[in-house]
Amino acid sequence: MSDSLWDVTLADLRARTASASPTPGGGSVAAVTAAFGCALVLMALEITARRDPAVGDAIATGRSLLDRLEPAADRDVELFEDYLRARRLPRGTDEERATRRAAVAAASAAATEGPLAAAAVAVEALEWAFSVLPLVAGPVVSDVRAGADLLLGSVLATLRGAEANVAQMGDDAPAFTARLDALRRAAEAAHARIDRTPEEPR
Structure with missing residues (x-):
């Protein structure tokens, strides 16, 4: 594919994904999902910013994460x-x-390093989502949580694809497997912290 996935319509992306073409595959779709998860958290912050400009730094961090997630x-x-x-x-x-x-x-x-790097950024986005939970306005807390759900799903899906590559690596496999496991644990821990955080209306 010569064009960017971000330049096609959602309907075209869906059709390409559902076709016999091997790309876009799990890693690409997971990366798109991570970007949308991050975007949902940003939406919650942008809505909150209408009455609380103090969330500007959190928005700037989210925009930076989104810029890093999209190219994946x-x-x-x-x-x-x-x-x-x-x-x-x-x-x-x-x-x-x-x-x-x-x-x-x-x-x-290389096809394993790419997904690992993308998953690492998604884990950062999950940790950021946890950090902004106390900042967002009550009605949009659910969007932060939904964004975190998408980010976790993206990490797990990305790592599944990476695991398929690791299986063919021979001597290098153990080191890659350790990195995969560490990212999975970090993502699940960050998401669990979000789940355990009670909702407090503001």
Whole structure:
């Protein structure tokens, strides 16, 4: 795909996702979901800002997170297409097979690093969502919680895709698995803190 996922309509994105094309796949859709989760929390803050300008710093932090989350969708497509190109390399001779193995290994590592980086930003967004809960106006607390639900789902979905790559990594797999597990625990812990926070009308 040459165009950005952010330049197509929602209907087109849905249709592409539901097609036989391998992209956009789980990582890209998860990244889009994370951006919308972050956007929901921002909406709650923007509504709150109408009566409480003191939330401006929290909004600025959220905008920065959103700017970091958005590129992950297109990046995931690029990385997976690089991986597919590596898989299509010729393997008729020993030299070609060695070249292909090295290319597939490098592409697999890159296609795992990308999702891990995206998941890490989504975890930051979850922690930010928790930090703004006491700031938002009562009626839109549910939007912060809904945004956090989407962010958690995005992290878990992203890590599922990364796990599929790790399974093919051989000696490098344990280090990647440890990072996956750490991100999953961090996301679940941040979301649990949000769930445990009682709603207090303002």
